[in-house]
Amino acid sequence: MNIFSNEYFTLTAVENRVYISVFAPEYPFTEFNKVLQAIPRVQITQFGNLRNAIQQSLSDRVEVGRLKPEYELNFSPDHMRVTVRLHLGEEDFKAKHREITSEIFKALQQKGITEGILYDTLNGPYTNQELIIAQGKAPINGEDAIIRYYELSERKPTIHQDGSADYYELNFIDEVEVGAWLGEKVFATEGIPGRTLKGSIVPARTGRDKPLYYDKETVEEVVMEGKTELRAKITGAIMMLGRNISVQKVLTIHGDVGPKTGNIDYDGSIQITGTVTDGYSVKATQDISILGTMGIGAVESITSETGDIYIKGGIFGKERAVITAERDVFVKLANDCTIRAGEKINIGLYAMGSKLYAKYVYLDKIRGKIIGGLVQAQVQVVSAYIGNEMERPTVVQIEGFNRNEVKKELENLLKEYQDLLSEVEKIRKEVDIFDEEGEPAKANDGIPKKDFIYYWAKQESSMDKIHQLEETRQKLMSYLSAKGDGEIAIIRKAFPRTIIQIKEMEKHIEFITTGSFYVSENKLFYE
Numbered sequence: 001m002n003i004f005s006n007e008y009f010t011l012t013a014v015e016n017r018v019y020i021s022v023f024a025p026e027y028p029f030t031e032f033n034k035v036l037q038a039i040p041r042v043q044i045t046q047f048g049n050l051r052n053a054i055q056q057s058l059s060d061r062v063e064v065g066r067l068k069p070e071y072e073l074n075f076s077p078d079h080m081r082v083t084v085r086l087h088l089g090e091e092d093f094k095a096k097h098r099e100i101t102s103e104i105f106k107a108l109q110q111k112g113i114t115e116g117i118l119y120d121t122l123n124g125p126y127t128n129q130e131l132i133i134a135q136g137k138a139p140i141n142g143e144d145a146i147i148r149y150y151e152l153s154e155r156k157p158t159i160h161q162d163g164s165a166d167y168y169e170l171n172f173i174d175e176v177e178v179g180a181w182l183g184e185k186v187f188a189t190e191g192i193p194g195r196t197l198k199g200s201i202v203p204a205r206t207g208r209d210k211p212l213y214y215d216k217e218t219v220e221e222v223v224m225e226g227k228t229e230l231r232a233k234i235t236g237a238i239m240m241l242g243r244n245i246s247v248q249k250v251l252t253i254h255g256d257v258g259p260k261t262g263n264i265d266y267d268g269s270i271q272i273t274g275t276v277t278d279g280y281s282v283k284a285t286q287d288i289s290i291l292g293t294m295g296i297g298a299v300e301s302i303t304s305e306t307g308d309i310y311i312k313g314g315i316f317g318k319e320r321a322v323i324t325a326e327r328d329v330f331v332k333l334a335n336d337c338t339i340r341a342g343e344k345i346n347i348g349l350y351a352m353g354s355k356l357y358a359k360y361v362y363l364d365k366i367r368g369k370i371i372g373g374l375v376q377a378q379v380q381v382v383s384a385y386i387g388n389e390m391e392r393p394t395v396v397q398i399e400g401f402n403r404n405e406v407k408k409e410l411e412n413l414l415k416e417y418q419d420l421l422s423e424v425e426k427i428r429k430e431v432d433i434f435d436e437e438g439e440p441a442k443a444n445d446g447i448p449k450k451d452f453i454y455y456w457a458k459q460e461s462s463m464d465k466i467h468q469l470e471e472t473r474q475k476l477m478s479y480l481s482a483k484g485d486g487e488i489a490i491i492r493k494a495f496p497r498t499i500i501q502i503k504e505m506e507k508h509i510e511f512i513t514t515g516s517f518y519v520s521e522n523k524l525f526y527e
Helices: 029-038 047-056 090-095 097-110 403-431 449-481
Strands: 002-005 009-014 017-022 042-044 062-067 071-075 081-086 131-135 146-149 181-186 219-224 227-232 236-241 244-248 250-253 264-266 269-272 281-284 288-290 301-304 309-311 322-325 329-331 338-341 344-347 350-352 355-363 369-371 374-386 394-398 487-494 498-502 505-509 513-520 523-526
Touching: 017 042, 017 047, 029 042, 029 047, 047 062, 071 097, 081 097, 090 097, 097 131, 181 244, 219 244, 250 264, 264 269, 269 281, 281 288, 288 301, 301 309, 309 322, 322 329, 329 338, 338 344, 350 355, 369 394, 374 449, 394 487, 403 449, 487 498, 498 513, 505 513, 505 523
Parallel strands: 250 269, 264 281, 269 288, 281 301, 288 309, 301 322, 309 329, 322 338, 329 344, 338 355, 344 355, 350 369, 355 374, 369 374, 374 394, 374 487, 394 498
Antiparallel strands: 002 009, 009 017, 017 062, 042 062, 071 081, 081 131, 146 181, 181 227, 219 227, 236 244, 487 513, 498 505, 513 523
């Protein structure tokens, strides 16, 4: 069969083998690509033979390639798609359009393709690109359950445009009434099955269910259409205990703590709208919030065993008041008092003649002042001013930490974190085998029901560990936010007769100083 001829050579095909016969010399070999574009059915497989035949003007027939079919169908192994590629030039295709189209659809039927045929594919503009001629219906997997919880107010000061921090207005306790919304789970949805081109059903995955974590003593589930809501069973303050949302009892004192109330010792959170009279004490297992604008004076003690303390109006302690919190303390000002916090002390205006003990002590970067007294922190102290123009003796000490050990601990934690994530993913695949009743999703594809309970419990245990690791990671990152092995940051001025000590390194400020002091490799640095 004669395929192509010009004044230099002829291309012929015998049983799908392509041959060239050259009868005139000096044909530009680089021009041969134009020939291939004109006859896309020709595929050159023996370039050496082609080059020799043209360059040496070989008149004898030389095999150079193969003749491709007018079209090729490609069937995906999963019977979800068939593509077609045309090996005809545009003019040939237009001339044979009806014949080629009929042959292609007949070939599909012979392969058992009965659904998803795209009859209009070959009616568009000509192209030699691969086209999808038949497409199965892919399954649509169900949506996973969506979990939402009440967003607790963030316990940190509002930062104004000038950089100052407002420690006076904190949404400290999120109070709710019985029946209040605390969270919800929008149910996972069923998937929509698909179909192959041969009519077989392709199952869809049902969306993953997710558990709601809550304290069953104080929170209950209310099943509604399409979702389950969490509602408060008691009036109180919302708390997150690990991953569980709960409602803790809140004792609200409308007015002052004093002769009418006596000392307060309460299992839960305490909110006082007034003040605490001199000589009286308040103790709570959870948070304490004292909202009186006048603050407190020479109280005996204010103690939170596991939570935070917020004193809106400040402390005028007369060298008697002792404030102790397991976590953080937020206060407008601290005057002649002692504050102990397991994590952070946050002060808005000043600390004067006070003793402050915490991992971190933060005062406002614009107005905050530490004047007199003693500050002992483990990691970092930040203040706009330390000391005053009257050169009142002020001591700020940093216990310090080993930065390299913290980094190593963080690296080990992240490795453990990644290992746990991989383990959870493996466990989840086992759990996904089961339906909501804990039965295998496929008759002979499952593990015994008792193993489902085992895997589910293991998954929950791993998730609890991940949650704990995340809390530890945040604490380690806080350490590394300080410079060196411990830092004292003076944003504006430190005055003479201020003593700075970090680990064993001590510095007496002899003139007004600004900057950060920190220790690294047993050396004191200033910048």
